[in-house]
Amino acid sequence: MAVSQRIYLDHNATSPLRPEVAEVVLQALKLPGNPSSVHAEGRAARAEIEQAREKVARLVGARPKNVIFTSGGTEAANLVLTPGFRRLGQAGPTRLLVGAAEHPCVLNGHRFSPDAVGVIPVDSNGILDLAWLKAALERAGEERVLVSVQLANNETGVLQPVAEAARIVHEHGGLIHTDAVQAAGKCPVDLAELGVDALTLSAHKIGGPKGVGALVLASDQFEIAEKLVRGGGQEKGFRAGTENVAAIAGFGAAAELAMASLEQEAARLLNLREEARAELFRIAPDAIVVATSAERLPNTFAFAIPGLKAETALIAFDLAGVALSSGSACSSGKVKRSHVLDAMGVEPALAEGVLRVSLGWTTTKEDVLRFAEACERVVGTLYKRKASAA
Structure with a gap:
């Protein structure tokens, strides 16, 4: 056939890949400059990245300066799900709680030791057991906990009560991340309304190119002590390596199209x-x-x-x-x-x-x-x- x-x-x-996005990617591929260079060619490449950063930020109600581009949703989750993710001036989490129905990039991609990880059960509809989460956080006492829950499940499409989970987590002094890869572009996603500290995205779920994603932080008051990719100071030091200008430009175009419709x-x-x-x-x-x-x-x-x-x-x-x-x-x-x-x-x-x-x-x-x-x-x-x- x-x-x-x-x-x-x-x-x-x-x-x-959307045709409009493909055209943006093609044009960006023709740019000769390194986005870290100060000459005109470098500045043109940098402008493509920063325009895309603004568009991705608008898709999830974030500030552009808090969007960190990565190679995809998996890398973004691996980057943030670490004991080194913390608010400035505070200790990092010593324990991680993840939803039982999370994507493998969360279940297998975090950087906590196995004995420091707990699994939040779900009911027969795949909805998180928030009572279990609250009880687990109460048992943790003064221990700082990082929680990771999907916004939308990739297999069933089930939407999780992330805003309520975030309220519970913050009441107990913890941090919360949501994997918004499947939700972005398909339903409204607003960082402030969700109340999470970080969310992760992937371009190829919204008609963008494969191989590019983002970690989006709620503010600039967070740091990650141990980066995954170390080297230069790209992406404000969160993710080293020369940026994939064409893919990032395509991500921005896809985000803009998704937001518009x-x-x-x-x-x-x-x-x-x-x-x-x-x-x-x-x-x-x-x-x-x-x-x-x-x-x-x-x-x-x-x-x-x-x-x-x-x-x-x-x-x-x-x-x-x-x-x-x-x-x-x-x-x-x-x-x-x-x-x-x-x-x-x-x-x-x-x-x-x-x-x-x-x-x-x-x-x-x-x-x-x-x-x-x-x-x-x-x-x-x-x-x-x-x-x-x-």
Whole structure:
């Protein structure tokens, strides 16, 4: 099947590069100067970075000077989730608490010793247990704690009560980070309203280039004692190395586009998502959609059809020209049972069949109809097999 005929419904893994962004990236690639150089060519490259910094800051209601560009969301999380992250003049955290459904970059990318890490449980809808969090912070007493919770889950789309978590954490003298990679550009994200001390972003989730992200701090009153990348003084000393000017410029362009159409695009994607879900239930009445009782991103739903394994279904949909996913796309292409679904208590046999549909700027009504056609083909084969075995 020709590439032009394929239907791409995996925007949570990567949202395709927007044409407008590609043009910005191309123009920035032509700039000859190093952004740290003082001559005109260097200043032109620096201007691209600073303009992008302003655009990314606006996307999340931050001040540009508190945006630190990195190679992606994973590096940004690794950079901030360390005992060396602290307010100026204060001791750093000695303990880390993370949500059970966090992205692997948080669960595996932090720099705390294993015995200093606790896991905040979630309920059957994937929502954080805030009572557990409060009790854990009370038990910690004078010990300073860093908490990391997602704003939106990449697999289920579930939105977390981050603002309430931040209030609880600050009442107990702790620090809080949120992974806003999946939420930014899909729902309003405001640093002040969330009340977090830091959040992390990734450009390729909003139609920007792969390989660039950001750590955004709530103010300039924070420091990180041990940097990940050491060398020159780029990014105000938080992240050394010559900046990827073209990717950063593309990040800024993508952020600006996402911000300009946020409300309208969210409404459009929600309508398409509900149409796709209705088609799924028309074709497979026994289908199960995960976390329907929770507030979720407008573009995402995860579903399972009893008796259909995810690996088999992904291949079948792919052959039908539809790109879906199962679990996180950051696991070297492996199809395995999701730790997110395990944390939610989803029955293992069902969890092994969960697929994710994630819509984005390229998605049209025609794509939803093509998804339905693929469903009929995939599910029809399953039902025929069940009938012959009966």
